[in-house]
Each structure stands twice: as structure tokens, then as C-alpha cells.
Amino acid sequence: MFIAIFGLFGSNSLNVSIGIPADQQNGPVYQALSGIKAVNIVSGSEDELDDKLTQGRLAGVLLSDKGVANPRLFISQANAQQAAAASSIVSGVVDKLNLRVANIQNPPIKLDIEEVSGRTFRFIDFFLPGMIGFALLSTAITSTAFGLIFLKKTLVLKRIFATPTKGLTILFGQGTARLVVVLAQTLVIVLVGILAYKFSLVHGALTLAEMLVLSVIGLISFLGFGLFIAGIAADENTAAPIANLVTLPQFLVAGTFFPIDALPSWVQPVVKLLPLSFFNTAMRKITVEGHFLDQMVWELVGLAVWAVIAYIVSSRTFRWE
Amino acid sequence: MENGKVVIKVENLAKTYEDTVAVDNISFEVGEGEIFGLLGPNGAGKTTTLEIIETLRQPSSGKIEVDGLDIVHHSWEIKSRIGVQLQEAGFYPDLTLVELLKMFGGLYQVRVNPIAVLRRFSLEEKKKSFWQKLSGGQKQRFSIATTLIHDPKIIFLDEPTTGLDPQARVNLWDEIRKMHKEGRTIVLTTHYMQEAEELCDRVAVMDQGKIIKIGTPHDLIEELLASGFKRDQEVKKATLEDVFLHLTGRHLREESPS
Numbered sequence: 183m184f185i186a187i188f189g190l191f192g193s194n195s196l197n198v199s200i201g202i203p204a205d206q207q208n209g210p211v212y213q214a215l216s217g218i219k220a221v222n223i224v225s226g227s228e229d230e231l232d233d234k235l236t237q238g239r240l241a242g243v244l245l246s247d248k249g250v251a252n253p254r255l256f257i258s259q260a261n262a263q264q265a266a267a268a269s270s271i272v273s274g275v276v277d278k279l280n281l282r283v284a285n286i287q288n289p290p291i292k293l294d295i296e297e298v299s300g301r302t303f304r305f306i307d308f309f310l311p312g313m314i315g316f317a318l319l320s321t322a323i324t325s326t327a328f329g330l331i332f333l334k335k336t337l338v339l340k341r342i343f344a345t346p347t348k349g350l351t352i353l354f355g356q357g358t359a360r361l362v363v364v365l366a367q368t369l370v371i372v373l374v375g376i377l378a379y380k381f382s383l384v385h386g387a388l389t390l391a392e393m394l395v396l397s398v399i400g401l402i403s404f405l406g407f408g409l410f411i412a413g414i415a416a417d418e419n420t421a422a423p424i425a426n427l428v429t430l431p432q433f434l435v436a437g438t439f440f441p442i443d444a445l446p447s448w449v450q451p452v453v454k455l456l457p458l459s460f461f462n463t464a465m466r467k468i469t470v471e472g473h474f475l476d477q478m479v480w481e482l483v484g485l486a487v488w489a490v491i492a493y494i495v496s497s498r499t500f501r502w503e
Numbered sequence: 504m505e506n507g508k509v510v511i512k513v514e515n516l517a518k519t520y521e522d523t524v525a526v527d528n529i530s531f532e533v534g535e536g537e538i539f540g541l542l543g544p545n546g547a548g549k550t551t552t553l554e555i556i557e558t559l560r561q562p563s564s565g566k567i568e569v570d571g572l573d574i575v576h577h578s579w580e581i582k583s584r585i586g587v588q589l590q591e592a593g594f595y596p597d598l599t600l601v602e603l604l605k606m607f608g609g610l611y612q613v614r615v616n617p618i619a620v621l622r623r624f625s626l627e628e629k630k631k632s633f634w635q636k637l638s639g640g641q642k643q644r645f646s647i648a649t650t651l652i653h654d655p656k657i658i659f660l661d662e663p664t665t666g667l668d669p670q671a672r673v674n675l676w677d678e679i680r681k682m683h684k685e686g687r688t689i690v691l692t693t694h695y696m697q698e699a700e701e702l703c704d705r706v707a708v709m710d711q712g713k714i715i716k717i718g719t720p721h722d723l724i725e726e727l728l729a730s731g732f733k734r735d736q737e738v739k740k741a742t743l744e745d746v747f748l749h750l751t752g753r754h755l756r757e758e759s760p761s
Contacts, residue, residue, distance in 0.1 A: 336593035341649075344557055344592075345610040346583040502559075 197222045198267045201231035201243040209250030214275045221271060236260055242268030306379040310371060311465035312438040314393070315458050317367045318400050319429055325363070326356055326408025327421050334502060335417060343502045353493075357405055361398065368397045384472035392468045392475055400461045403485040406492025407457075413500030432458040437466075460484035507534035510657055510688050511556065516565035518551055525551045527712035528565070533690055535656075538683055540699045541692040543709035549692040550590055552709070553661050556690070557587050570657065583611065586650030588643075590661035590692075594634040600645060601630045604652065611653035624648045624678065625755060640671030640755070647678060658682060660691040664698060669747055674755050676701060697744070 197220055202212060204225040215221050224231065224240060234240045238260030246253045255272050257265035281289055333339045342352070372390060375381030383389040407428055415421035432438065435445060436458035442450055453459055464481035467473040475482070511533035518526040526548040533539040541549045554560045556567055558578035567574045569581045594603050601617040608615035621627045624644040629637060637645060643663055650658050660679070664672040679702055683689055693699055699706050700720045708716045708723075716723060 333593075333595075336596070337589070337591055338593040338595055340559070341587075341589060341592040341594065342610065344559055344582065344587040344589065345607065346579050346612075347610045348579075351610075 198241045198264060198271060199224050199239070200268055200272070201226060201234060201240045203228050203231060203245065206244075206246045209246055209253075210279050211244070211246070211250065211253050211272070211275055214279065215244075215272070218271065218275075232256075238264070241265060242272065244272060304379075306375055306381050307470050308441065308466070309439070310375045310379075310381050311469050312462055313371050313375075314368050314397065314465055315400070315436070315462045316433055316438050317371065318364055318397055318461070319404055319432060319458055321360055321363050321367065322401050322404030323408040323411065323429055324425050326360060326405055327411035327415065327425050328418060329359075330356070330409070330412035331415060331418055331421050334412070337503075339502045349497060349500065353405070353409065356409070357402065360401055360405065364397050364401045365394055368394055384469065389468060389472070393465065395475065396461070396464055396468060399482065399485060403457060403461075403489040403492070406489050406496055410492055410496035410499065413496050432456050437462040455484065457485060457488040460488070507536060509533070510535045510570055511539075511690065512566075512568040513552075513556070514566045516552065516555065516567060517563050518548075518555060518560070519563045524712050526555070526562075529707075529709070529712075529714045531707050531714060531717055533688060535688055536683075536686060537704045538679070538689045538691065538702050540703035540706040541690070541709055542694065542696070542699050542706050543692075544694060546711075547709040548712040549709055550661055553659055553690065553692060554589075557585065557659055558582055583653065584655055584657065586653070586655040586658040586687075588646045588650050588658075588660045588663060590665075592646060594645075596633060596635050599631050599633060600626060603634065603645075604649070607649050607652045613653045615652055620648050620651065623651075625674075640667050640674070643667060643671070643675060644678070647675070651682070655687070657688045658690070660689065662692055662694070664693065664695065668756070669744055670751070670753060670755055672698070673748065673753055697742075 199222045200215065201224045202215075204227075206212070207216075207223070207225065212223075216223055224234070226234075228243075228245070231240065231243045235243050235256060235258045238258065241257070241261065241264035243256045244253055245256070248254065253272075253276070255269060257269055259265065330339070333342075372381070372383070372393065376383075411421055411424050411428065415424055434440070435449070435453045436442070436456045437453075438458060442453055442459065445453060454463075460481040464478045464485075467478050467481070468475075509532045513532070514530050515528050516526055516530070517524070517528050529548075529552065531539075541552060543549050551560065555562050556569060556574065558574050558581050561575070570584050572581055572584075574581055595606070598606065600621060604615050604617035604620055608617075618627060618630065621630055624647065626641060626644060626648065629641060634642065634645060647660065647663060650660070663679070664675050667675065676698070679689060679691070691702070703720060705717065705719050706723070707714045718726070
């Protein structure tokens with residue numbers, strides 16, 4: 183469900199909307215702008231466009247009321263990024279036109295833009311790995327914690343603890359039960375990504391296989407946290423806030439839905455040490471950069487360290503009642 | 504018990520929870536092949552004592568040996584030597600009785616014949632039922648059935664007949680006597696004195712965490728009579744329970760789930 187909603191975002195996030203009143207949509211500047219794919223021309227009366235600009239819904243408003251030779255671009259701090267994009271696009275167009283009018287064929291500084299062959303990075307490429315991390319953390323922590331707490335409350339766990347069953351056996355059982363779910367949800371997410379949003383696997387089946395292997399590694403690592411919550415919480419009511427405390431911040435900051443780079447630089451080093459950050463980074467290395475598991479040793483070590491911490495703490499704190 | 508081997512030895516056991524004392528420095532021994540009863544009102548500390556011996560809880564102090572093994576240091580070994588019926592226990596709600604018995608076979612690392620186990624406890628026709636759907640008596644019988652899966656020599660039963668109708672109780676007494684005849688040592692808790700008198704070789708009376716008396720039911724009664732105790736009314740040769748069982752029969756009822 184999430185993937186369907188978030189997948190819709192990607193398409194127009196890079197567009198710059200520039201408002202030009204309908205009666206002023208002429209002249210070379212207008213023509214050059216309308217020929218740029220990333221520019222979205224919005225018509226309307228001057229007043230309407232002004233309103234939209236101050237609300238941050240337009241990147242800029244271009245008026246040629248003083249003649250097409252003296253266009254005026256209005257920008258607003260309501261949306262600073264868009265404003266900067268609008269002014270650089272419009273001034274680029276104007277510069278180019280000036281050169282043409284001045285008949286300069288060979289400007290002293292000439293920028294060559296060459297496109298390096300590569301995959302176009304789209305929103306789905308960022309989003310899909312995050313989605314896998316989101317689903318994995320939910321399953322591993324929330325399902326495990328609530329599943330075990332149910333067994334605890336119904337005293338099933340107590341009866342099992344009266345048998346010579348090692349904690350490891352129960353852990354293994356929980357892991358196996360979640361394994362099927364985790365593999366299935368990774369496959370479904372990839373499938374929806376491919377069918378609905380043209381997500382592509384860099385190395386085909388090999389990439390998919392690596393994604394599944396990484397999902398299993400992530401599961402083993404995150405299961406310890408689920409176990410920890412199940413161990414210290416007495417019932418669902420105490421488990422819910424603890425589970426949220428562990429999962430929600432990670433969904434928000436660990437590069438799940440928003441890139442870590444978008445965070446203030448001083449928190450980035452801390453955030454990068456979160457278990458889900460290691461997982462998301464590793465997953466993106468596979469899906470976006472086409473790396474293989476042996477090229478992400480740092481992330482795998484990070485996951486392993488978290489797993490060891492979680493298992494040690496949960497084995498110390500686990501209570502069957 | 505004088506000439507038998509001691510299989511359970513409890514020395515100065517105490518268990519305190521923060522500010523309350525659940526078990527207050529008790530000692531007793533259980534001999535091989537005995538049925539030993541822990542008697543007492545609710546909250547006397549019977550269940551806590553049992554769960555400590557079953558290695559489910561840690562004692563605050565004291566030394567306990569089961570089959571010659573210290574319960575603190577050999578809990579895993581002890582768990583595989585004892586059969587445990589808990590006063591309150593649950594079983595996976597989405598497994599049938601047969602599946603549950605197979606699972607317990609796996610947990611105890613033994614092969615089980617689920618049908619044979621269910622037959623012994625008159626539960627064969629319930630093999631495809633879920634535990635939750637059983638009646639109180641059936642639940643208790645199934646719970647006791649799980650104690651025998653690995654054929655242990657020592658069995659713990661925590662209030663096995665609480666809440667059962669007279670037929671179901673009499674039926675469980677028969678099962679307990681049968682387990683006893685097979686040479687097993689049985690430790691049970693109850694607050695039904697008639698049950699203790701019927702089943703137990705020796706009893707310990709607990710109150711407020713302390714054992715106040717240990718002995719055979721016969722000796723304890725004689726001791727009380729010797730002290731000059733006399734019932735207000737001469738006891739009749741039969742009780743109302745005998746009348747009830749005489750009228751309704753001793754056979755188990757097709758109990759509907761409660």
C-alpha cells in the first residue's frame with residue numbers, strides 16, 4: 183500500500199513551475215522556456231499568479247509587461263529552492279538569447295554538458311529499498327514482540343519454559359516463522375515496483391537474490407530487538423510504545439523514506455549508526471549502485487554488532503511472565 | 504519413606520518478592536514412589552514452592568535437590584527428568600491436541616504416539632479439537648497427559664482437580680493412582696482435604712509461607728484426636744459426595760466446553 187502511495191511522488195518533484203500571464207505568453211524568452219522539459223508554465227491573471235507565488239506554489243512569475251526585451255522575474259522566499267531553480271533557468275535562457283542576439287558564435291567560456299551513460303535515478307529507486315527496510319523492521323520487531331507477548335499472556339510460554347527447551351530453540355522458531363513472511367514481502371515489494379513503477383534490477387535475478395539474502399541478514403539482526411521488547415514488556419500496552427520508540431525514529435531518519443543526506447550534517451554520523459541505516463544503505467548499494475554483498479562489509483559488520491548487542495541484552499532481560 | 508531413597512530435598516527454602524515473603528524458610532523431603540501433598544489455603548506459598556522446584560523460578564535462598572541434582576546449577580537436566588502440570592498454563596490456540604503432543608515430544612526430544620496418550624486420558628475423540636474448546640476436566644486431563652510424554656519419574660501437579668465436577672475429580676484421582684502405581688513420585692498441591700486424604704502418603708500443611716506440620720494423613724488425624732479434639736457431630740458413614748456419585752454414577756460426563 184505504502185509503495186503505491188509513495189511511488190506517485192517521483193514523477194513531478196523536479197519540475198519548476200513558472201507563472202506567466204496568458205496575455206504575455208509570447209516572445210523569445212517564453213518560447214525558449216516552454217521548450218524546456220523541466221519547466222511547467224502556469225497561466226492565469228497577474229494577481230492569481232502573485233498569490234500562488236507568495237504561497238510557494240510557484241517557483242517564479244515572469245512578466246514581460248515592460249516589453250519582451252525586458253522581462254521581469256519575481257521570486258519568493260516561500261520556496262527558496264524552487265526560487266533558485268527558477269532564477270537560474272530563466273537567467274540561463276536570457277544569457278543564451280543575448281549571445282545569439284549579439285551574434286557571438288564562439289563565447290570565451292563554453293560549458294560542455296555530456297551525459298554519462300547510466301541508469302536514470304528515479305524516486306522509486308530511492309524509495310523501494312527503503313520500503314523493504316520498513317517492512318522488514320515492522321515484521322521483525324512488531325510481529326515478533328506481539329507474537330511472543332501473546333504466548334506469554336496465554337501462559338503458553340510458561341509451559342514451554344517448564345520443558346528442557348533452550349531459548350535458542352524458541353528464537354530459531356521465531357526466526358523461521360518470520361523468514362517466510364520477510365522473503366514474501368521483499369518479493370511482493372520488488373514485483374509491485376517492477377510492474378507498476380518500472381523498477382529495474384541492475385543485474386537481474388542476481389540482484390534479486392542478493393536483496394533476499396540481505397533481507398534475511400536484516401531479519402536475523404532485527405529479531406533480537408523484537409525479542410528484547412517481548413522480554414521486558416508485560417503486555418501489549420507496554421509493548422506498543424516501546425516498539426514505536428524503536429521503530430518510528432528509524433523509519434523517519436534512517437534513510438527509509440527520506441535520504442539521510444537531507445538531515446542536518448551534525449546528526450548524520452549518529453543516524454548512520456542506526457541498525458536500519460546500515461540495512462537501507464546496504465540495500466541501496468545493491469539496488470542502485472549494483473554492488474555485491476562483499477562490497478558492503480561496513481554495513482554488514484554494523485548489522486552484526488547490533489544483532490550481538492540485541493541478543494545479549496534480550497537474553498539477560500527476558501522474562502516468561 | 505523411611506527406607507526409600509530421597510528424590511526431592513528442600514532445605515531452608517525462602518522466596519521473597521520485594522517486600523513480601525512468599526515462602527518462609529521451609530524444609531522437607533520427598534521419598535521415591537511417594538505421593539506427597541502440599542496443603543494450604545490460597546496464597547500459602549504452595550505454587551511458588553512448586554515452581555521453584557520445577558526450576559521456573561529462582562529461590563531467594565536455600566538449597567534444593569531433585570534426583571540428586573541442584574536445581575540452580577542443573578535446571579536443564581532437571582526439566583527433562585520431571586513432568587510438570589502448571590496450575591495455570593496455556594497451549595497454542597491454533598494447534599490440535601495431536602499436534603500439541605507432537606510439539607511437546609519435540610520439546611522433550613522424545614517420540615510420542617499422540618493417540619495412545621490421548622486414549623489413556625479418555626481424550627481420543629478430541630484428537631482434532633483445540634485446547635481452548637475443551638471442558639475444564641478435559642483441559643486438566645490433557646495438561647496432565649503432557650506431563651507423561653517423556654516418561655518422567657517425578658511428576659508435579661499443581662491443583663489438578665480445582666474447579667472440576669465430582670466425576671471428573673474421581674476420574675483424575677484414578678489417573679493419579681495409576682501414575683503412582685507405575686512407580687512415579689508425585690508431588691501435588693490441593694486445598695481439598697478429602698483429596699489429600701484419599702491420595703497422599705504424606706502431606707505438608709503450609710500457611711503464610713511456612714510449613715506448620717508434616718506427616719501422614721492418618722498420623723495427623725490421630726495426633727489431633729489424641730489432643731482431645733472432638734467433632735461437634737458424629738460423622739456418618741457416608742458423605743453427600745458419596746450420595747451424589749451414587750445417584751449420578753462415577754462415569755465421566757461428555758462435558759460441554761465451559
